[in-house]
Amino acid sequence: MPPTAPAASTSPSADAASAAGHGVATLDVAALREHFPALQGGAAHFDGPGGSQIPSAVAEAVAATMTAPMSTRGSVTQAEQNSDANVLAGRAALADLLGAQPGGVVFGRSMTALTFDLSRTLAKDWGPGDEVVVSRLDHDANIRPWVLAAEAVGATVRWAEFDPTTGELDPQAFADVLSDRTRLAAVTGASNLIGTRPDVAAIAGLAHDRGALLFVDAVHLAAHASVDLEALGADVVACSPYKFFGPHCGALAADPALLETLRPDKLAPSSDAVPERFELGTLPYELMAGTAAAVDFIAGLVPGEGTRRERLVRSFAAVEEHESALRTRIEAALLELPGATVHSRAARRTPTLLVDFAGHDSGEVYRFLATRGVNVPASSFYALEASRALGLGDAGALRVGVASYTDDSDVDRLLDGLEAYFAQA
Ligand SMILES: Cc1ncc(COP(=O)(O)O)c(C=O)c1O
Numbered sequence: 001m002p003p004t005a006p007a008a009s010t011s012p013s014a015d016a017a018s019a020a021g022h023g024v025a026t027l028d029v030a031a032l033r034e035h036f037p038a039l040q041g042g043a044a045h046f047d048g049p050g051g052s053q054i055p056s057a058v059a060e061a062v063a064a065t066m067t068a069p070m071s072t073r074g075s076v077t078q079a080e081q082n083s084d085a086n087v088l089a090g091r092a093a094l095a096d097l098l099g100a101q102p103g104g105v106v107f108g109r110s111m112t113a114l115t116f117d118l119s120r121t122l123a124k125d126w127g128p129g130d131e132v133v134v135s136r137l138d139h140d141a142n143i144r145p146w147v148l149a150a151e152a153v154g155a156t157v158r159w160a161e162f163d164p165t166t167g168e169l170d171p172q173a174f175a176d177v178l179s180d181r182t183r184l185a186a187v188t189g190a191s192n193l194i195g196t197r198p199d200v201a202a203i204a205g206l207a208h209d210r211g212a213l214l215f216v217d218a219v220h221l222a223a224h225a226s227v228d229l230e231a232l233g234a235d236v237v238a239c240s241p242y243k244f245f246g247p248h249c250g251a252l253a254a255d256p257a258l259l260e261t262l263r264p265d266k267l268a269p270s271s272d273a274v275p276e277r278f279e280l281g282t283l284p285y286e287l288m289a290g291t292a293a294a295v296d297f298i299a300g301l302v303p304g305e306g307t308r309r310e311r312l313v314r315s316f317a318a319v320e321e322h323e324s325a326l327r328t329r330i331e332a333a334l335l336e337l338p339g340a341t342v343h344s345r346a347a348r349r350t351p352t353l354l355v356d357f358a359g360h361d362s363g364e365v366y367r368f369l370a371t372r373g374v375n376v377p378a379s380s381f382y383a384l385e386a387s388r389a390l391g392l393g394d395a396g397a398l399r400v401g402v403a404s405y406t407d408d409s410d411v412d413r414l415l416d417g418l419e420a421y422f423a424q425a
Helices: 012-019 029-033 037-041 056-067 078-098 111-123 144-153 171-177 200-209 256-260 285-299 308-335 362-371 384-389 408-424
Strands: 105-108 131-135 156-160 182-188 213-217 236-239 250-254 340-342 352-357 397-401
Touching (some): 056 285, 105 285, 111 144, 111 250, 156 171, 171 182, 182 200, 285 308
Parallel strands (some): 213 236
16 A cells, blocks of 8 residues: 555454455545545535546655656656656556556547547548447547547447436447447446446447447546456446546557557657557656556555455445445435436446436526535536436536545535525525
8 A cells, every 4th residue: 555545444344244255345534535635625525527636645646757857758868767657657557447458558638639539540441331329328528529530431320329217328229229330339337427337348249249349438437436448348448537536637448459450640750559659749747647646546445455456446346335325315315305306317327416406597506505615516517418318408407426535524515505505595
């Protein structure tokens, strides 16, 4: 465990259960919160799905990289070696987080930028008669790049629809629109709007049966559950470290053998090796160091031995248990409020609750809660298609995002704030 990793405790019963092979260690949320200077600022943060707060260890890793000798990646000078080490450490960390190989991790400016780049690369090989499948549930970053790339080459776009009444995205919705002409299907690992976690492995099986690639947006999922490229059946998985305690950047992971077959646009003198071929310009060494620190931080959330991957999986089990307990509490309370509709309903989902109140503007509720130091934004959060399908138009609704640092006192403040809102509305 790194020296700055959060303390965590394991209840005696959890210990015994863990030893028997089941049961989950308990997060020590109070100790965890100590690592986040921003949480001392006093606000209750339910805005994690937009970007988490950052532990000191991550900021320190960024600062240490920037204040150490640093230059373009290479092997001759110490400065070059430092940058090289940061690149390799960042890739190794994300590989552990995503169940991928370090040589298949591509860093970039953001998931959006990486997805646009990859869509144009793949579309070089598409044409009229080819098809791509996108889902109505997704964030626009996993829709529009594919739609625009398909349109640019005359390929056809087909839509897998989710059920707004249940929040479920049934694999059958993909089966209905996949065909032997499908070149790529894109789906979210978890909806950033309503939390739905579709059965990605089933969708992957359907896509592969048709000879299509599957691109999985794990940006929201990776903050709440361990992600496994292979278990998901994904050909490419995308994430954004700033959603899970890291700096603002994005990454993709794929089998290096798949990346070898692709020819992205690149500068003539830049490396043609994989994954460098996909990483345009100079890499953000300090952000890669911060990303590695974020992954180490998560791996240290729960005490125990093992590889970093094993510790990550154990930590996420504890995170899921903590977050779903808070989600259950919030959900029950929201449903008691006047005119409340909770749109997050899927059987399997993250602790991200989208709610609106009949006769009340969600933006007003958001602004009211903000005056009480409770950060709960209202929007469609770029999941525009999903918001419209839910009948919420472009404005969306109030999104209550639970994070691993959320505690019961945050929830008290949220619920008190909502009560106060309705008392004066
Ligand atoms: C589910 C999901 N996908 C994609 C994105 C876009 O990520 P980035 O900001 O790295 O482009 C977001 C950002 O909110 C998201 O929540």
